[in-house]
Amino acid sequence: MTALETALAATAAEVNRTLDALMPAMTGPEARVREAMAYGSLNGGKRLRPFLVVTSADLFGVPRSRAMRVAIALEYVHCYSLVHDDLPAMDDDDLRRGKPTTHIQFDEATAILAGDGLLTLAFEVLAEPETHDVAQVRTELVLSLARAAGMEGMVGGQMFDLQAEALRTGSLDLDAITRLQSMKTGALFRFACESGAILGQAPDSARKALRDYARDMGLAFQIADDLLDAEGTEEQVGKKVGKDAAAGKATFVSILGTDGARRKAREISDRAVKHLDSFGKKGDLLAQVARFVVDRRT
């Protein structure tokens, strides 16, 4: 394993423990929603977003326990979006990473509530005093996450994506796809990196550098995702592939071709790394992430 892979695995293990630990214990019939929330969030993911939070926070010497709380809040939001996306009315997926999706394992009503519960819990965790002793930092985190996750961020991106399919605008151009992905997946990546700077009460220049890094890294991630969908095998990627082409969806690959998309991903990943210059050696791990998301096989 590379140094990055070792660090990713260690963080993922810590994330898995903490995801459960930060959910209040429950008894009574309502405990079912907690079970579904835990099921939907302990999904075997790479935990890339939490890793970006703790790694960005490390640049500013933020205590691990604080960074981990923000990482968990963000992962709750990411996982709620997966639980709701998998619903029959949305992507209608029965499996995620080889396991039944939450509405299959439980039922649709429980999955809707579990998603709602995860989203709400994210803001609860951010607002609690344990996240930072300065209240201004906590409200900034809440505000940034709400903007990233909401109608002008992830939720808006989902709507954009559904509308593009419904209107059969298979002809989205590069600008439109870039904007769609910037909302749908990019916004949470930007929050991941910026939250480290917020926690560290870092100067605006560092904050901007991380946001720029995250924008490019997130875009490279998405182009690589499209490449995996076009070229990967189901076994290797761990989910259905070829879905975009089958649906006639415009993607970075359908517009640029596989070679063009690969070139573009590399180019944007290089640009992402450049934004880290001001952090010097301390930025190495984030630079490795930018290369990793392009070269990954899953």
Added chain:
Amino acid sequence: MTALETALAATAAEVNRTLDALMPAMTGPEARVREAMAYGSLNGGKRLRPFLVVTSADLFGVPRSRAMRVAIALEYVHCYSLVHDDLPAMDDDDLRRGKPTTHIQFDEATAILAGDGLLTLAFEVLAEPETHDVAQVRTELVLSLARAAGMEGMVGGQMFDLQAEALRTGSLDLDAITRLQSMKTGALFRFACESGAILGQAPDSARKALRDYARDMGLAFQIADDLLDAEGTEEQVGKKVGKDAAAGKATFVSILGTDGARRKAREISDRAVKHLDSFGKKGDLLAQVARFVVDRRT
């Protein structure tokens, strides 16, 4: 109209204007989610929760514009819960106050996203500096609303309710039903009243008095709701009635009978009013609310 009815109508009009005004403008295909969010929240409701926020805040001389922002955030949460509750996988309701529900007017996927968007927007509005110039107040509002709306509050109450139905425990006793309602509907009422005290940076005693008032008022409200379902006509109440009995659901009425339930509602409403003693004359409007929720015909 009574003084209370006049005040309720004036606040409802202001709420309707502000619900829309606090949603960011959107263009592009994703604007559909904003349309659905506006549709789902401009639903002709009484706006009782917002009224409780502004009336509680008035006790402490909180500027109207701040109280209204909190009122709107709470109403976004209430409305998101209605949009998700109406979904086919949940209560499967096609009509609400005589209008098609959000998933009928748009589609299920859009309704899911609109609910997610409203919930997220609520936290965004609370965290913005315009809500209060003291960041500590804003995080307290976020934390209280998240707890009220989440797995230990409203979402947990919904799960409890679904489980009670699924397990056919039509035999919930009075304590269980009281606990269920305290989570499902009571938690948002408690936030409504307590948020006024948070905004006003009021002493703990005032905060406790408002929480106690809200607990009893909310319970009286719920008993009256069960009575309307048992005795009202569809025309009068504005929604399907007799649903609880048809479903064999345990309610305050099925346990206490209509006379017993009515007596209990009055008794609890009186108790709610007593908690307002320390506010003197200033508590009059809240006292009227406690009487109104018991005597209302819709």
